Amino acid sequence: MLKLKPKFDLHRDVVSDILRKEASVCRVEEYSGAVDTCILNMERDGGILYSWKGATGTTRIGKYDPQTKQNKLLYTFDKQVCVSSCSLNKEETLLGSMCVCCSQPLNDNQELSYTVVLVHKGCSKMFTVSLDSSRSSQKATQLHPLFIPMGYYILVYLPGYFLHCINTRQQEMLCHSLFLSGLDVDLGLQYQSASFTVLGVEEESNTVLLDLASGRICTAELSPAYLLQILRTDTPTCTSRTDPQRLAALHCLLVYMGNDPELEPKIIDWLCDNVTAFESFDQIQEFILASLYRISYEKSLSLDKVLPYSSVFDKKEVSVCLLEVPGVSCTTELHTEPVFKGKARSLQGFWSELQWNTERMKYLEAVPNPRYRTSHIQADWDKLRSERRRSSSHLKHMEENTKKVLSMVDTWSLDKKLVPLFQEEDHQQRALIGLMVDKLREHLNRHLPRLGKKKIDSLVVNYVAKLLELIRHMLESVWLKYKLGPRVLCFTQQGSPAEWAVFHFMFRTLEATRGLCLPLPPGYHTLLAVLGVRCLPHHTFLQYLDHGLLQLTETFVSRLMTDLDNSDANEKLKFSILKRLPEPMEQRIHQLWDHPVSSASISRDYVRTLLEKHNKNKGFAFTGRDKPGFRPEFLPLTYLAKILSDVEEQALNPFEEQENVDARFVEETALQQTLILLGFQDK
Known part of the structure; x- marks a missing residue:
């Protein structure tokens, strides 16, 4: 009933041509060695990608064009490796983030080595994993990992042994790549990895797999539910999760899957349930920096190497558990710098962009600390706060920076007014906003001058505005989670358990941003102080003030003086707060409090x-x-x-x-x- 028409025959269309080429290389009339040809992928134009082992101990990748019936050599490895899959762009250069993956046979020490060549970054990473020999029921020649490209992640999967999700974009440290080991590692594939091959990438986050044994084709994507399960410490199956696994899972959720609108509330909910910082990293700092990195990277790919994406780099001492993965070793090899022949003006489109990216990568790899560190602003911030007088031109310039940022924030959903922020003058935070704009702009102008000052200024202002809006969005999510209403702004009532939870979350957010010297939305300190008065005993609240953990704002003190009555306890609190105010603010506050002491102070000032x-x-x-x-x-x-x-x-x-x-x-x-x-x- 069916009429079959042969379209492609591996032996006829490819192997015969390979044997002729290998004979020419070996200078013999006929080549009789094994070439081990393997189909890797089928491109959208119908081209067939394949690999074979050359006579000189190399591994090569080629393409068969069904239109011209011709074979073309694309890439050559200088040693024999196992290539799982690859893809091409329109210029027919290799791409799964311009990465090439290969593995080597299991050695005598029961160690499996595999290499990920980051073509776009000019380096390669070779990982060596120690396998449990007691669990090996297969021969060494049968243990081949499956390489699955997922966006800029490369999944290396060996059933029953390990799953390694390699983050090719953030590959400086092992802790940003997820490594799972043991019998619990299961991708859900019903057969051995050797029976699967990658056909291609359907979307950015979906990969098409072909099951050679059953003839089934399916799409695969990373599961956010599984990654969230890794984060949660209260799940019985996740009690042994380590900090590096949580950190890697958190970054995958925030950066790789961050565009999912249903995912962010779940992560914030997890932050509320796990407010205390982990031993080796601060999850709130990671949430802020990773989210900002994703938002900014989408606007300009050039920001990849210059913007911060993790607070780990700001730590004076990085925890050992973030630098090492038990049973896994990694070595990095820098490749020969690529050379573009011909004049730059003759390069267009993809090649022009590739040339600039290559030159940028060479520059950023050579200069020390190309990535912006938020902690670098700390010295300037301390100096700015200690100086009583600054030149009017400098202050005016800083204020202009702040106005640009707040003007962008004002256009985003301020009609909700769920959390009372951006509704008062906070001179300290306004100064920090302006300073951050200055320092970040200076950093980008130094490392990415090609973008131009106008583009850089837009990126910087947007970055700081997104920071303020992100913190506000976090508070709105927490507000909704605990169902807080306008009553939390009243001084006369005791705080509820829900308000205490919000106060704890806001206080931890304050700690996290202070550690990175990041500004907060104007009004944040006032709101935190109001919750502090409601939730803390008065003597504890005053201790928080004395240790610099809370900050007195004029808006907060003014409302406290007018809203609280003059009972003995409240009068004592007011006196204690007045003693802690700077003199100019104290004089203004005395005008608001109808009390003999306040009147006497006015008389003395008079x-x-x-x-x-x-x-x-x-x-x-x-x-x-x-x-x-x-x-x-x-x-x-x-x-x-x-x-x-x-x-x-x-x-x-x-x-x-x-x-x-x-x-x-x-x-x-x-x-x-x-x-x-x-x-x-x-x-």
């Missing part, structure tokens, strides 16, 4: 202002001797009274237009205190 004005008036003459009532025997007191009387009109009246201050009350209080001091009245 007198001080009069005296300071008097000292500035040169040539002031005292002419009170001619006036009646002059008493020379009390000259100091009379002189002071006359000075106050003569300069009173030159100072602003502190009681004018102040609804909360009773001038008559202040006068009576002052008279009563005078009588007490003179002994005419008891306290």
Whole structure:
């Protein structure tokens, strides 16, 4: 019923041509050696990719064109390796992130070696894994790993032994690649890996697999549910998960799968349930940097090597468990630098971009610390806070940076107003925002000048704006998780367990951002202080202030003074807070609190202002001797009274237009205190 028409025959179309070429290489009339030809992939244009072992101990990759009936050599390894799969771009150069994978036979020490050649990065990584010989029921020649490309990940799978998800984009450290071992490792393939081959990549995250044994074709993708299971420490099957596995799984979820809108809330939910930092890394810092890296990398691929993606590099001492994987060794080999022949102007399209990427990679590999470190800003930030006076031009420049950032934030979903941020002036955070824009712009201009100043300025402003919006989004998710409402902004009620959980999460976020010297959205410190008053005992709250863990903002103190009544406990708290305020803020806060102590402070400031004005008036003459009532025997007191009387009109009246201050009350209080001091009245 079917009429079959042969389209491709490996022996007829490929092997016969290979034998002729090998005979020519060996300078013999007929080549009789084995070439071990293997089909690797079928391209969309119908071309067949294959590999074979050459006569000189090499492994070669070729392509058969069904239109021209011609074979073309694409790539040659200088040794015999096992190639699992590969693909091409339109210029017919190898691509699974321009990587080539190969493995070597099992050695006498029961060690399996496999190599991932990162063509686009000019280096190769050779991994050696020690296998458990007691579990090996196969011959050494039968143990071949399966290489599966998944976007910029390369999965190396040996059933019953290990699964290695190699992160080719973030390959500086082993801890950003997920390595799982043991009998629990299972990809869900029903047959041995040798019976599977990779046909191609259907989408960026999907790979097409061909089961040679059953003739079935299926698509494969990484499972976010499985990676989330690795993160969760409360799952019985994950009690032995190590920090490197959690870190690698977290980066895969955030960077590789981060565009899934349903995934981020689950990760934030996991952060809420695991607030305390792990022993070797801070998961909140990793969430912030990895998310920003993904967002920025999508806008410009050039940012790959210059933006931070992990807080591990900012640590003074990296934990040993992040530098090593038990049973796995890795060696890196730098390849000969590629050379482009001809003039650069003759290169167009793909080749022009490849040339620039190659030159950029060579430069970034040569210079020390090309990746921006957020901690580098710390010294400048400490200096900025310690200096009382800065040039007006510098401050104006910093403020312009901040305005650019906040203008972008203001365009993003501020109508929700679920969390009250970006609604007040926070001069300290505004200064840090402006400083970060300056330093990041300077870094990109130094390492990526080709992008141009206008493009770099746009990328930097967007990066910092996304940082502020990301933190706000985190808080909104936590707010929804614990179902908090407007009542959390009220000082008169005790905090609930849900509010305590939010306070703990916000406090840990503050610690994480301080460790990286990252700015927070204006209003963050006010909100955290409000939750602190509600959730902490008063003496504990004051200790948090004294140790610099919480920060007093003018908005917070103003609301505290007006919203709380003057009960004994609240009055004591207010006095304690007033003592901790800088003098300018203290003077402004006294105007808001209707209390005798506040009124007395206003009176003292008023007198001080009069005296300071008097000292500035040169040539002031005292002419009170001619006036009646002059008493020379009390000259100091009379002189002071006359000075106050003569300069009173030159100072602003502190009681004018102040609804909360009773001038008559202040006068009576002052008279009563005078009588007490003179002994005419008891306290």
